[in-house]
Amino acid sequence: MSVSADDTLARCRDAGLRCTKALEELLAALLHAKGPVTLVDLAESPPLASLCDKATLYRLLLRLTDKGIVRRLGLHERAAYFTLIIPGDHRDYLICTQRGSIASINAPCPVHELEEEIRTTTGFQGLYHELKFFGVCPKCA
Amino acid sequence: MSVSADDTLARCRDAGLRCTKALEELLAALLHAKGPVTLVDLAESPPLASLCDKATLYRLLLRLTDKGIVRRLGLHERAAYFTLIIPGDHRDYLICTQRGSIASINAPCPVHELEEEIRTTTGFQGLYHELKFFGVCPKCA
DNA sequence: GTAATTGCAAATACTTTGCCACGTA
DNA sequence: TACGTGGCAAAGTATTTGCAATTAC
Numbered sequence: 344m345s346v347s348a349d350d351t352l353a354r355c356r357d358a359g360l361r362c363t364k365a366l367e368e369l370l371a372a373l374l375h376a377k378g379p380v381t382l383v384d385l386a387e388s389p390p391l392a393s394l395c396d397k398a399t400l401y402r403l404l405l406r407l408t409d410k411g412i413v414r415r416l417g418l419h420e421r422a423a424y425f426t427l428i429i430p431g432d433h434r435d436y437l438i439c440t441q442r443g444s445i446a447s448i449n450a451p452c453p454v455h456e457l458e459e460e461i462r463t464t465t466g467f468q469g470l471y472h473e474l475k476f477f478g479v480c481p482k483c484a
Numbered sequence: 485m486s487v488s489a490d491d492t493l494a495r496c497r498d499a500g501l502r503c504t505k506a507l508e509e510l511l512a513a514l515l516h517a518k519g520p521v522t523l524v525d526l527a528e529s530p531p532l533a534s535l536c537d538k539a540t541l542y543r544l545l546l547r548l549t550d551k552g553i554v555r556r557l558g559l560h561e562r563a564a565y566f567t568l569i570i571p572g573d574h575r576d577y578l579i580c581t582q583r584g585s586i587a588s589i590n591a592p593c594p595v596h597e598l599e600e601e602i603r604t605t606t607g608f609q610g611l612y613h614e615l616k617f618f619g620v621c622p623k624c625a
Numbered sequence: 626g627t628a629a630t631t632g633c634a635a636a637t638a639c640t641t642t643g644c645c646a647c648g649t650a
Numbered sequence: 651t652a653c654g655t656g657g658c659a660a661a662g663t664a665t666t667t668g669c670a671a672t673t674a675c
Contacts, residue, residue: 417559450601472616473614476608481609
């Protein structure tokens with residue numbers, strides 16, 4: 344298991360979650376995923392498919408989201424997307440509305456200052472943001 | 485009817501849509517709405533509730549989204565949110581994850597440069613973005 | 626031993642579609 | 651008149667929940 348995997352598992356333990364096989368494999372699947380994935384994506388991926396029920400994954404993702412270990416993204420699809428929160432790592436997304444592909448953007452995110460401003464002026468707690476670009480990629484256009 | 489309402493209706497006509505009572509009232513409802521609204525919000529609002537079916541609203545919103553007159557937002561709720569696109573007007577959102585309230589942010593959006601850069605480097609067509617801040621508002625915290 | 630977690634199955638919620646009647650251009 | 655649009659009802663898809671059995675601590 345990579346360092347991140349152990350780190351994440353440790354964060355789960357700290358959050359009071361029990362270390363079950365399902366949790367371990369779910370974290371592994373999220374780590375290996377190239378980007379945000381849906382519940383169904385996860386439920387159908389080889390190790391998880393035979394290991395546990397979709398409802399279990401659903402509830403695990405709920406708890407993880409609750410504990411701030413996983414983020415639930417509202418993209419344009421009907422299904423929700425999930426991604427691990429790696430401390431100190433922020434991602435913005437570029438989505439092709441035609442094919443539904445999701446790419447991460449590596450450019451430095453220009454929103455942090457505004458986020459700081461909002462934090463101080465509104466008093467919101469646990470503030471974070473989602474920045475998504477939508478359009479039709481060259482291949483689809 | 486305000487100027488915006490006429491403008492928007494004109495855009496619909498230009499897009500080849502027929503001006504029906506349902507369309508007019510839907511546009512009016514979207515204009516009066518403080519921010520993004522769900523299909524159910526619209527279907528239950530007084531003028532529309534007795535005027536037309538939910539399926540009609542659904543199909544109208546589809547057409548309007550298709551024509552670039554309405555934007556469908558993926559927020560964190562299960563339901564999709566819709567909002568009128570006012571040319572030259574861009575909005576970012578501040579969402580309380582506790583109560584689900586959605587506020588518009590008036591601060592100048594710091595993303596336009598990055599959007600330009602993405603447009604030129606990736607060749608995406610019809611590029612636009614959604615920027616949303618999530619957190620727990622002071623009242624809920 | 627005890628409380629958290631899980632599987633299975635059923636219930637919800639929201640969206641989407643089919644088909645025929647209707648109204649706009 | 652012709653074709654886009656609307657109503658009603660049913661189907662589809664993703665999410666959410668109840669409860670008894672199981673498992674981690």
